[in-house]
Amino acid sequence: MGRRKIEIATLKDPNTRQVTFSKRRTGLFKKANELSILCGAEIAIVVFSIGNKPYSFGHPGVDVIAAKFLQEAANSSDAKQIDAQGNNPSNELGDMNRLNQQLSDVQTQILEEEKKGAEHDERLKQHQVTQLSQYKELQASYLELQHRVKDYVNAIEVSECMILLAQEPVVGITKQMTATKRRKKN
Amino acid sequence: MGRRKIEIATLKDPNTRQVTFSKRRTGLFKKANELSILCGAEIAIVVFSIGNKPYSFGHPGVDVIAAKFLQEAANSSDAKQIDAQGNNPSNELGDMNRLNQQLSDVQTQILEEEKKGAEHDERLKQHQVTQLSQYKELQASYLELQHRVKDYVNAIEVSECMILLAQEPVVGITKQMTATKRRKKN
DNA sequence: CAATCTATTTATAAAGC
DNA sequence: TGCTTTATAAATAGATT
Numbered sequence: 001m002g003r004r005k006i007e008i009a010t011l012k013d014p015n016t017r018q019v020t021f022s023k024r025r026t027g028l029f030k031k032a033n034e035l036s037i038l039c040g041a042e043i044a045i046v047v048f049s050i051g052n053k054p055y056s057f058g059h060p061g062v063d064v065i066a067a068k069f070l071q072e073a074a075n076s077s078d079a080k081q082i083d084a085q086g087n088n089p090s091n092e093l094g095d096m097n098r099l100n101q102q103l104s105d106v107q108t109q110i111l112e113e114e115k116k117g118a119e120h121d122e123r124l125k126q127h128q129v130t131q132l133s134q135y136k137e138l139q140a141s142y143l144e145l146q147h148r149v150k151d152y153v154n155a156i157e158v159s160e161c162m163i164l165l166a167q168e169p170v171v172g173i174t175k176q177m178t179a180t181k182r183r184k185k186n
Numbered sequence: 187m188g189r190r191k192i193e194i195a196t197l198k199d200p201n202t203r204q205v206t207f208s209k210r211r212t213g214l215f216k217k218a219n220e221l222s223i224l225c226g227a228e229i230a231i232v233v234f235s236i237g238n239k240p241y242s243f244g245h246p247g248v249d250v251i252a253a254k255f256l257q258e259a260a261n262s263s264d265a266k267q268i269d270a271q272g273n274n275p276s277n278e279l280g281d282m283n284r285l286n287q288q289l290s291d292v293q294t295q296i297l298e299e300e301k302k303g304a305e306h307d308e309r310l311k312q313h314q315v316t317q318l319s320q321y322k323e324l325q326a327s328y329l330e331l332q333h334r335v336k337d338y339v340n341a342i343e344v345s346e347c348m349i350l351l352a353q354e355p356v357v358g359i360t361k362q363m364t365a366t367k368r369r370k371k372n
Numbered sequence: 373c374a375a376t377c378t379a380t381t382t383a384t385a386a387a388g389c
Numbered sequence: 390t391g392c393t394t395t396a397t398a399a400a401t402a403g404a405t406t
Contacts, residue, residue, distance in 0.1 A: 001398040002385025008220050020385080021225040022390085027383060028217050031400095032231075034194050035214055039207040040236040047221070048228040158230045187381040188402025204373080206402080213400060217383095 021049060029057040046158045056158075207235055215243045 011017035025047055032043045036059040045057040197203040211233060218229045222245040231243040 001383045001400085003387085003396055003398090004385060005398060006224075006385070008223050010226055011224050016385090017225050018390085021221070021227060023384065024217070024221045024224070025227075028214070028221055030383090031210070031214050031217060035207070035210045035233075037194050038192075038197050038210070039203050040196055041207060041211075042234040043231065044233075045218075045229065045231045047230075050226040158232055187383085187400045189379055189381090189404080190402060191381060192402070201373090202402090208374085209401065216400090 017050070025055060032057050033059060044158050203236070211241060218243055219245060 011020055028047075029045065032045055035041055036043045043057070043059050047055045049055070197206055214233075215231065218231055221227055222229045229243070229245050233241045235241070
């Protein structure tokens with residue numbers, strides 16, 4: 001899709017790789033967004049750069065999707081090992097749910113932080129008109145911080161989804177892409 | 187990208203929507219695969235169709251990611267015992283608890299920073315004249331926050347790996363495009 | 373439905389700012 | 390690192406089987 005065709009193999013030049021990473025990541029998220037809108041689908045994506053920097057995309061939001069999956073996992077978990085009380089002996093799901101709950105709380109915290117940040121913003125503007133540019137820098141790093149935390153939280157949630165997906169053969173996990181033609185089993 | 191340009195709005199015709207969903211989902215996963223290979227990135231995607239059927243993509247496999255994070259865990263020497271093979275004596279609950287603990291810590295950090303932010307806010311009000319120095323202090327504080335949260339977030343990342351490791355015996359999530367063979371480890 | 377087949381639209385590789 | 394621009398490679402909408 002460019003001046004030249006490129007091989008789908010790891011880009012050796014760090015610079016080229018970085019540029020490509022940015023462009024394609026953006027493109028991927030755009031595609032994901034279009035897919036979610038066009039087809040009413042819910043999508044969560046987490047990407048770790050080669051430097052382990054996380055980037056995430058979610059519609060309506062990774063947390064929502066994670067919660068949704070957890071619920072489904074809980075329902076279909078009957079197929080697994082559950083005792084008479086309806087509890088999972090190994091309590092994995094319980095832990096997962098608790099974990100998810102905490103993640104939710106953390107996100108709430110983050111949102112509150114955002115509000116605080118906004119208020120902060122107001123006051124600072126009133127008193128530091130002169131330091132506007134510097135302030136903006138501060139705000140940017142602050143937002144970046146929050147964004148980073150959010151990305152990590154999202155990464156954890158997607159991981160949960162993936163893990164549960166792997167554990168629950170409930171529905172098919174997509175595998176095939178180009179040439180592979182594996183028939184669905186189970 | 188087709189015979190005609192289409193609006194990015196929910197497709198009302200169920201049939202068209204279904205077809206588009208399949209095509210674009212495939213395309214999205216293909217793009218994700220290319221991105222991961224070209225840029226050495228790790229990607230996880232979870233998609234729920236309008237009918238709530240889950241589809242996922244992950245590259246590379248969970249085991250690979252887990253191994254990678256495990257190394258980082260070893261460095262941060264998190265008091266976790268790992269044998270020569272890189273395996274740990276099955277204590278999923280321990281991992282869960284640790285993760286919960288880490289998350290709890292992050293929450294605490296966030297709350298603390300919230301207080302700090304409020305404090306700074308106060309000071310700025312009281313000492314409007316010394317805005318610049320106050321500002322710099324605030325900025326330093328935020329940078330510190332950034333670093334601290336980053337450290338905690340790294341801790342979470344490691345914990346996440348632990349969970350993945352614990353789940354490992356289950357199944358690999360990835361069935362990446364090219365039909366890679368998943369090696370079985372007891 | 374799922375696979376094929378084009379006409380077109382998009383994404384993007386390269387190069388320059 | 391982030392935009393632009395431009396030539397090309399890819400993706401895909403719509404139709405067909």
